[in-house]
Amino acid sequence: MRILHLSHDGLPDWRVEKAALASSKQGYEVFFAGKKVAGGYDTSKIFNQAYEINWTAKALYGIPYYWHSVRSQLARILKQVRPDVVHAHNLFSAKLAQDLGEHFVYDDHESWSKHSLLLGEMEEKATAAQQQQQYISSANGSGSSGSSLVHSIRSMAARTKRTAVNRHATSLWTKWEKDVLGSSAATITVSNRIARELRLASGNNNNARVVVVPNYPTRQETSGLDRPRYLDRLSSVYSGSDGQSNGAKLPNRNMDGLYDLFDSNDNNSNTGRLTILGWQQDADPSSRVRFSGFLSRKEMFKEMSNHSIGLLPWKRHWSHYFVNPNKVYEYAHAGLHVMCTSSFETVIETLQGNCSTFDNYEDLASQLEYYNENMDELYEKRARTFEFAHSNLVWENFEPEILRSYQLTG
Secondary structure (H helix, E strand, O other): OEEEEEEOOOOOOHHHHHHHHHHHOOOOEEEEEEOOOOOOOOHHHOOOEEEEOOOOHHHHOOOHHHHHHHHHHHHHHHHHHOOOEEEEEOHHHHHHHHHOOOOEEEEEOOOHHHHHHHHHHHHHHHHHHHHHHHHHHHHHOOOOHHHHHHHHHHHHHHHHHHHHHHHHHHHHHHHHHHHHHOOOOEEEEOOHHHHHHHHHHOOOOOOOOEEEOOOOOOHHHHOOOOOOOOOOOOEEEEEOOHHHOOOOOOHHHOOOOHHHHHOOOOOOOOOOEEEEEOOOOOOOOOOOEEEOOOOOHHHHHHHHOOOOEEEEOOOOOHHHHHOOOOHHHHHHHOOOEEEEEOOOHHHHHHHOOOEEEEOOHHHHHHHHHHHHHOHHHHHHHHHHHHHHHHHHOOHHHHHHHHHHHHHHOO
16 A cells, blocks of 8 residues: 655654554555655655645645645646555645545644634734734834824734634635545544544544544653652653744743742742753753753653653643643653643543643642652652553554554545
């Protein structure tokens, strides 16, 4: 069998690579088509061949000229590869494969119709902040009345355009998702919660073509991890480059005030230290928050094992019921006790009691102080989590579902 993995992103992409490896173990030929591969990435380790597609933002918004340009590029690749199945990663690739009449599997890395609602929320917040700034500038009398009027008109025009684009995206992506789910294609998603919603959206609550493949670590990358060792000083980690983005931050990843829990001037504060994995940032040498910079996955797991707690500290948000960050399962494999905001229902359900939840940062600080005084209890929790993760939260346990999806697709 010949499988073409199609993505609007490039490589490396660990979920794409893991899915391709699952096929290659069966002797299938695997190919990749997507954005330009990052320099230094050797595609030949996994893929028989990799092809570049010039995806643009305008194509993602379905603007006809740019969409047809991507479609033409893919059509040429399909003639060369002649795949039996296109493994379409995320909505845009799935819709493109459907348009070209290919047999495809829709791998839903996240709920795209819900993601579009986040974009609308981001725009609303940006508009409110801009209006507030204009009000302050006007109240302070900054700028001439003429220049302020021109600036206001330009800002209003830009906001109107962005709002129209986001509304278009919400409508279009919801329609595309409905089209794809209504087809005969099998769908892979990352959690039971999302799977239930996708089955409902497809019009068939018992839709057997919707399968779940969580984004867990592989046995190969975690088999060398030792059981957690006892640590007598409390330290926590957060993994991800969220805070380093130059663009607008997603509202469901708000961590404002997290550092203050650890760098508090309150002498009674006993929350330990915090290490941020994946960010590069200068910090005061006296700070109890440090930054590791970019780490390879092997280095990441090694660094995690030097700590006791893995944090998912995003403040409560309506979208968390369908969000399933893979970082918490990496924490568990490294022998960390997972602590997450209580709105992450999927994470809590998956870890089956091997995590602690908090409602807000005051609650988090209180629990950290408790664990700082009860390191023996914390170590027992870490050991149980480690055992649970290495038995249950393993990518290979779900690889048969990927192979089954290829047989299910029409």
